[in-house]
Each structure stands twice: as C-alpha cells, then as structure tokens.
Amino acid sequence: MTGTQHSGSQHRILVIDDESAIRRFLHSALSSEEFNLHEAESGHSGLSAAAALRPDVILLDLGLPDMDGIEVIRRIREWSQVPIIILSVREREDDKVAALDAGADDYLSKPFGVGELLARIRVSLRRSLTQATEPVFTNDELRVDLNLRRVTLEGIEIQLTPTEYDLLRLLILHAGKVLTHRQILKRIWGVAHQEQPQVLRVTISNLRKKIERDPSRPRHITTEPGVGYRLKQSGQTV
Amino acid sequence: MNDATFRKFLINVHGVDVNFFRAAYGYLFSFLLVAAATLVCEFIRPYLVPTNMVMVYQLAVVIAAVKLGLRPAIATAFLGVLAFDFFFVPPRLTFSVADKEYLVTFTGFFVVGVIISSLVAKVREQSLEQIRLSRQAEKARVLQAQENLERALLNSISHDLRTPLVSITGALSALQEKSDRLSSQAKQELLETASDEAERLNRFVGNLLDMTRLEAGAMRLKIELCDVQELIGCALSAMESRLGNRTVSVLLPPGLMLIPLDMVLMTQVLVNLLDNANKYAPVTSAIEINASATSDWLVLTVADRGPGAPEAELTHLFDKFYHVQIPEKAGGTGLGLSICKGIVDAHGGKIVAKNREGGGLVVEIVLPVTAQSEDE
Numbered sequence: 001m002t003g004t005q006h007s008g009s010q011h012r013i014l015v016i017d018d019e020s021a022i023r024r025f026l027h028s029a030l031s032s033e034e035f036n037l038h039e040a041e042s043g044h045s046g047l048s049a050a051a052a053l054r055p056d057v058i059l060l061d062l063g064l065p066d067m068d069g070i071e072v073i074r075r076i077r078e079w080s081q082v083p084i085i086i087l088s089v090r091e092r093e094d095d096k097v098a099a100l101d102a103g104a105d106d107y108l109s110k111p112f113g114v115g116e117l118l119a120r121i122r123v124s125l126r127r128s129l130t131q132a133t134e135p136v137f138t139n140d141e142l143r144v145d146l147n148l149r150r151v152t153l154e155g156i157e158i159q160l161t162p163t164e165y166d167l168l169r170l171l172i173l174h175a176g177k178v179l180t181h182r183q184i185l186k187r188i189w190g191v192a193h194q195e196q197p198q199v200l201r202v203t204i205s206n207l208r209k210k211i212e213r214d215p216s217r218p219r220h221i222t223t224e225p226g227v228g229y230r231l232k233q234s235g236q237t238v
Numbered sequence: 239m240n241d242a243t244f245r246k247f248l249i250n251v252h253g254v255d256v257n258f259f260r261a262a263y264g265y266l267f268s269f270l271l272v273a274a275a276t277l278v279c280e281f282i283r284p285y286l287v288p289t290n291m292v293m294v295y296q297l298a299v300v301i302a303a304v305k306l307g308l309r310p311a312i313a314t315a316f317l318g319v320l321a322f323d324f325f326f327v328p329p330r331l332t333f334s335v336a337d338k339e340y341l342v343t344f345t346g347f348f349v350v351g352v353i354i355s356s357l358v359a360k361v362r363e364q365s366l367e368q369i370r371l372s373r374q375a376e377k378a379r380v381l382q383a384q385e386n387l388e389r390a391l392l393n394s395i396s397h398d399l400r401t402p403l404v405s406i407t408g409a410l411s412a413l414q415e416k417s418d419r420l421s422s423q424a425k426q427e428l429l430e431t432a433s434d435e436a437e438r439l440n441r442f443v444g445n446l447l448d449m450t451r452l453e454a455g456a457m458r459l460k461i462e463l464c465d466v467q468e469l470i471g472c473a474l475s476a477m478e479s480r481l482g483n484r485t486v487s488v489l490l491p492p493g494l495m496l497i498p499l500d501m502v503l504m505t506q507v508l509v510n511l512l513d514n515a516n517k518y519a520p521v522t523s524a525i526e527i528n529a530s531a532t533s534d535w536l537v538l539t540v541a542d543r544g545p546g547a548p549e550a551e552l553t554h555l556f557d558k559f560y561h562v563q564i565p566e567k568a569g570g571t572g573l574g575l576s577i578c579k580g581i582v583d584a585h586g587g588k589i590v591a592k593n594r595e596g597g598g599l600v601v602e603i604v605l606p607v608t609a610q611s612e613d614e
Contacts, residue, residue, distance in 0.1 A: 094460075111436070111440055197462055197463070198462070198496055201463065201464065201465045201496060202465070202496070204465070204468070205465045205467060205468065208467075208468075215467055215471070216467055216470050216471050216474065216488040217471060217474055217475070218471050218475075223468050223471060225472045225501045225502045225505045226460070226501055
C-alpha cells in the first residue's frame, strides 16, 4: 500500500509505532499527493528504515517494545538532522522533555487530531527545508522586524529589554515549534542558568504583559505545561 | 545450604524458640504461683490446720487456669500437692506422710484442681472464640461496605466509559452502513457527535488515571516556582473549546509573586473546576477566577452562578464519585473535584466549596506560598 510511486514533490514520512491501529489511522490520514508514508513497527526496523529511506519527517512513538524511544532519537541524531516528532500520551511530560532535549523537534500528545498533526509536520518540513527565517515575523497584530530589532503591536512600537527581545527572537527563529525550558535557558542565559526556570517564567510573564492583549489568555507565546513554550504562527491550526 | 534455605532454617529455629519460651513462661509462672501460695500458707500456718491450706493452693490453680490455660493449671495443681506435702504435712520438710488420711486430701485437691482447670480453660477458649468471631464479623462488615462502594464505583465507571462509546459506535456504524442515504448535514452531525464523545471519553480516562495515581500514592509532584497568571492561562487554553463564548473574568493583584507548585497538576485542578462551573452554570452567566496572596498563602477562587449546593452537601463535594442532585444533562463522573482535592492536599493546601451570595458556587483553593518540604 505504501508502494505508490515516488514523485519529487512528495515528502517521505516514516512512522515508527508498534500499534497497528495507529499506523493504519496515520496511513489513511496522511497518504496523499503531498505525503508518502512508510511504516516501521519497532525501534530497530525504524532505525534501518530511517537509514534506507532518508525520510523528510519521522513520527516516533516513545513506547516501543524493543527499545527506548529516546535511544532511537540519539542513534538517528548521530548521523541525521531529520525532523523527529514524538507521539506520546498526556501524562508523560518528563518523557517528552527528555526526548526534546535529546534532539526531537516536537511532540504530539495522544490522542491528537489530523489538523494538529499536519501543522506539526509542516512546521518541521519548513524548518528543515529553509534554514533561514524571514526577517520580518508577523502574527495577527504583532510584528517583529529582526533586522531592525523593532517590535510593534498594532503599529505601535514596543520597548523590550535586551533579554526580552532575545527571548522573543529565539522563539521566532523556532516559530511553531516547542522549546523546552532547558533549551531556552541555555541559549539566553547560558549553561549556568539551565536549572533556574523561574528566571524564564518572570521574563515570559513580563514579555506577555507587553505583547499580549490579555496576558491571561496569551495568543502569541503559549505555555505547554510541564514542557516548555511555543510561539504561535499565523495560520497555525493549533 | 544456600542463603534462602538458611534463612528459612533460622526462621524455623526462631519460631520454635518463641513457642518454647511461651510454654516455659507458663510453667515458670505456675511455679511462682505455687511459691506464693506456699508463702501465704507459711504466714497463716499458726492459725489453721494444714487441710485448710489446700484452699490457698486451689486459688493458685484457679488463677493459673484463668491466666495461663489448661496445662499450666494442671502443673500448678501438681506442684501444689508436692509443696503442700513437703512444707506443711507432718513430718514437715519431707515428702513422707505420717497421717495416711492426707492422701485423700491430695487426691481430692488434685482432682478438683484438674476439673476446675478444664472448666475454666473451656470458658476461656469460648470467650476467645467469641472475640475472634466478632472480629471476623467486623471484618466481613468492612469488606461488605468496601464491596458496595467498589460496586458503585464500577457501575459509575462502566456507565461513564460506555455512554460515549455507545454514541461513537452508533455514529460510526451509521456512517459506515447508511452513508448513501444520509444528508451531508446529518453526516456532519454524526461526525461531530463521535468526535465530541471521543474527547469526553479521553477526559474521563485521564481523570480515572489521575485518580488511580493519587490513590496509589504514585503522583509525584514536580514543584517549581510558577506564575499564577500563566497557570490560569494554561487552564483557560485547555478549556477553550468547551467554554465557547462564555465570559470568564480573571482578576489578579498586580505584582503577584511566583508560587511553588506543580504546573501540570494545578492546571488540571483549575480545568476541573472550570469544567464543573461550565457544566452547572447557565450559559450566559460569567465564571470568575480570582487570585490574592498574603505572606503565607495564595488564595485562588473559581466562582460561578450555577445552582450551588445544599449546605449539608458542601463538604461532600470533594468525595469520590459524589454527585450533587442536578438535572441529567450535566453528567460527569464526580471524579473531577476529588482529584482537585487530592492534588491540592498533596501541595499542602486546602480546598473548600461555599455558596455565593446572590447564588452560585465558589471553590476556594489555598496554597502555601513557601515550598513544602516534600517527603520523597
């Protein structure tokens, strides 16, 4: 069934999941002119499929029978930067963080809808295809010009502290993708502050007060409880 | 001998030791009883003929029978005869007996002693049996109560699991089998039903898992300093589709400090409270979230304009599987609030429900502002 012809415009997606029902659902949801789906039902067969197929995106279930999902990520990361999206259940926040810190790009909490899945896949594909980010980021009324370091909300310029700006810029560079607390802390505050999430929380809170219309209902920077932060992108159906 | 069998051997030796000591203790005590009786007799010797001293020994036998059981009592009787003979029957301080009539006294004393012993032992055993029986009855009663509760839980759970499954299966089979005869609007409605119910099922399973983890003590808090506004934001975002157009007002004091809490679990608490308010309060009424803090406590409240709850039931709202009598549509499992309580308790906080002035329910969460030392 997966043996449809490879055309140049099709993106190859590799699903590594031991549940046949989930593979079946993904197959019918994703197989289209846009995507070509390949399946593996264990960590080992997934690793060899990843090497043989060179997929554009990997969907990886963390609960594989033969091998720890995080180990699968590490092995792939030894030779490839292919985007990896993890499939995991809600309660396993720590697993998700560990997988993201090990090099996974994003995650989806089971059960998930197709809209969410496609949004994640598209963000990952765009990231791997075009490394360069547009110099101007816009999301509804928020506009950030990375060249001029200029942030405006509904056309009115907003003053950010250097740290707030750096944080916003980092999120823009990874727009649509989740960043863990540790990843953000390391890049903005340095390795020494890696274990001090409260610095990050205070800065996020201040930043939201400046760029969100209602900081209690953030529309730009969303919190993924127990995992990290994500900058929403216009048109993103999440 | 390998390690395991050696350990077993030691346990056996130990077990034998314990039984041996218990028995030895019984016989030692009968010896002491006889010695005490002998001392008493020595004091009264100037005033009584030896035959009456048998009464004192008989008392020792009765005490032994009540306190120690059959065998030590018989031993007491036997020792009693010997002591009586040795110390008091002339010629004294020998076992020989000058007056052969004392042999009748000895026999009588011993026989009566044995009879008393066995009678007392029987009574003693009966009363022990009675205690055991009443303990068993108590245990059975507790088990029965537990069983009733479990049956109620099981009924409730299976009802809540099955109801959405019925709708999902029904909708899907309609689409599968009657697809060509359904209008596109009907198809859309069926799909929406199935997907709403699947979401409900997912939430219920999530609650059930949370409850199980709380009960098993497997819920580990991951306490971090958190922003209360962010916490509320997460809960509102999780509730977004369920809240629809309902107004939710958020009132926070400016400059609220970071509070040590488990973000994921506390978000769940707020989601459950909002979900409850959303279910019970009229669609047009607003839900209000308020936060305030003193130097020791953070107070978070979620208030609605629903029917509230009878005063007597307020404290039971957080009991497992408790439903206030509310029209059917609200449904729900009665798990949500007990999960809230479990999580808040684990934070060293308190959660209470009150009726609001002007109608409605307000649930108040009080959390310590300084981190609780967590016993891992």
